[in-house]
Amino acid sequence: MGNCMDTVQQVDINTTYPSKGGSRTNLSSNPSTSTTKSGSARTNFTLPSSTNLSELPTPRTEGQILSSPNLKAFLFGDLKNATKNFRPDSLIGEGGFGCVYKGWIDEQTLAPSKPGTGMVVAVKKLKPEGFQGHKEWLTEVDYLGQLHHPNLVKLIGYCYDGDNRLLVYELMPKGSLENHLFRRGADPLPWGIRLKVAIGAARGLSFLHDDENQVIYRDFKASNILLDSEFNAKLSDFGLAKAGPTGDRTHVSTQVMGTRGYAAPEYIATGRLSIKADVYSFGVVLLELLTGRRALDRSKPATEQNLVDWTKPYLGDKRRLYRVMDMKLGGQYPKKGAHAVAGLALQCIRPEAKLRPQMSEVLEKLEELQDPKYNVTAPQVDTQRTSSGVSVPRSPMKAQPSPRRPSASASPLPAVGSPLLASRTAQVH
Ligand SMILES: Nc1ncnc2c1ncn2[C@@H]1O[C@H](COP(=O)(O)OP(=O)(O)OP(=O)(O)O)[C@@H](O)[C@H]1O
Numbered sequence: 299m300g301n302c303m304d305t306v307q308q309v310d311i312n313t314t315y316p317s318k319g320g321s322r323t324n325l326s327s328n329p330s331t332s333t334t335k336s337g338s339a340r341t342n343f344t345l346p347s348s349t350n351l352s353e354l355p356t357p358r359t360e361g362q363i364l365s366s367p368n369l370k371a372f373l374f375g376d377l378k379n380a381t382k383n384f385r386p387d388s389l390i391g392e393g394g395f396g397c398v399y400k401g402w403i404d405e406q407t408l409a410p411s412k413p414g415t416g417m418v419v420a421v422k423k424l425k426p427e428g429f430q431g432h433k434e435w436l437t438e439v440d441y442l443g444q445l446h447h448p449n450l451v452k453l454i455g456y457c458y459d460g461d462n463r464l465l466v467y468e469l470m471p472k473g474s475l476e477n478h479l480f481r482r483g484a485d486p487l488p489w490g491i492r493l494k495v496a497i498g499a500a501r502g503l504s505f506l507h508d509d510e511n512q513v514i515y516r517d518f519k520a521s522n523i524l525l526d527s528e529f530n531a532k533l534s535d536f537g538l539a540k541a542g543p544t545g546d547r548t549h550v551s552t553q554v555m556g557t558r559g560y561a562a563p564e565y566i567a568t569g570r571l572s573i574k575a576d577v578y579s580f581g582v583v584l585l586e587l588l589t590g591r592r593a594l595d596r597s598k599p600a601t602e603q604n605l606v607d608w609t610k611p612y613l614g615d616k617r618r619l620y621r622v623m624d625m626k627l628g629g630q631y632p633k634k635g636a637h638a639v640a641g642l643a644l645q646c647i648r649p650e651a652k653l654r655p656q657m658s659e660v661l662e663k664l665e666e667l668q669d670p671k672y673n674v675t676a677p678q679v680d681t682q683r684t685s686s687g688v689s690v691p692r693s694p695m696k697a698q699p700s701p702r703r704p705s706a707s708a709s710p711l712p713a714v715g716s717p718l719l720a721s722r723t724a725q726v727h
């Protein structure tokens with residue numbers, strides 16, 4: 299995309315964030331007439347530590363959404379000041395819809411403060427291109443204005459001012475899981491941290507699923523899992539979130555939106571969306587944690603580009619699993635634990651949605667894996683993987699894994715009805 303700036307600033311880690319192109323398609327481009335004045339400042343909001351989803355009143359009008367007592371309505375000028383006029387050295391990330399900047403606000407009044415003082419926040423600024431993204435922006439304000447949980451990112455407020463759409467979040471100092479797993483030069487995440495991140499993310503998803511007013515998250519992927527200073531995971535980006543089916547229905551029918559490589563096959567094929575589509579995406583992220591590879595990686599040989607297809611034959615096989623394990627772990631992972639995670643991932647990515655486990659079951663299993671009995675790091679076979687998946691003895695000259703080539707990140711899916719759908723999804727699963 300490259301619309302933001304050329305350089306991106308560090309959060310905590312020594313990060314250069316990849317620039318991404320494109321955005322999701324077929325969003326409503328009708329700016330609905332707002333009943334809320336843009337930029338009306340509100341203070342005195344308190345965030346409960348978690349919310350009962352059954353309290354969620356849906357659907358709500360734009361005016362109701364924007365007048366959430368939990369959210370501050372920021373003036374554009376305030377956010378300009380808080381981010382030093384969206385200067386390049388404030389940039390901390392970039393996605394399909396816009397750029398994310400670091401900013402400073404006063405903890406009490408939430409007014410912009412001098413950099414280095416007050417509370418540090420992440421300000422997401424949508425590209426002002428004909429209101430594309432307005433619907434997702436509003437959906438995010440709607441859900442995050444109401445949902446509060448330790449494993450969901452905290453939305454502090456928003457700005458809706460003319461063509462400007464911004465969101466102000468708590469800043470997650472360790473950035474996204476995507477950057478830790480795939481960014482060239484990132485310190486490898488140890489096994490214990492990978493498990494911790496998986497557990498945190500599973501808690502967030504379980505919270506959304508386990509209520510009579512179920513929420514389907516629909517965009518579970520490594521870039522949407524943000525990490526605090528202690529690697530506690532929080533889900534961000536609720537722009538695609540959708541209310542689950544009601545009554546006896548098992549799914550909702552909707553446009554196919556999401557990210558290639560993570561979206562469940564039945565959802566891509568039929569537009570039928572259920573919480574089991576989130577479980578599938580969770581399985582894909584488990585595979586990313588195990589292998590250190592992206593859900594889709596065009597830089598790999600054809601048979602290895604799709605992570606699900608490539609890893610599947612190895613996941614249930616104790617003796618061959620090491621062939622797909624992340625070499626950056628340097629063999630430092632418990633064999634039993636890794637095998638259990640692989641088995642869990644295999645269940646999550648089952649082609650038949652109803653055979654996939656519930657997120658609460660996945661969470662329970664992952665929590666069990668923190669037990670010391672799963673954490674004995676047995677000596678691993680010292681092998682090096684070739685691109686064909688065949689292992690050869692590691693040469694002493696190649697003891698360190700070579701830096702990986704940068705790869706294109708998983709791209710957004712086209713919506714149903716898009717002329718691209720047939721040809722593009724054919725490549726996906
Ligand atoms: N609250 C936050 N704290 C710290 N970093 C953040 C925060 N929100 C986003 N980021 C960083 O900004 C990057 C871009 O985020 P954004 O949600 O715009 O796009 P994305 O999730 O990477 O991609 P997509 O547009 O496909 O959803 C993230 O990957 C993350 O590194």
Ligand SMILES: [Mg+2]
Pocket residue numbers: 393521522534535
């Ligand atoms: Mg995101």
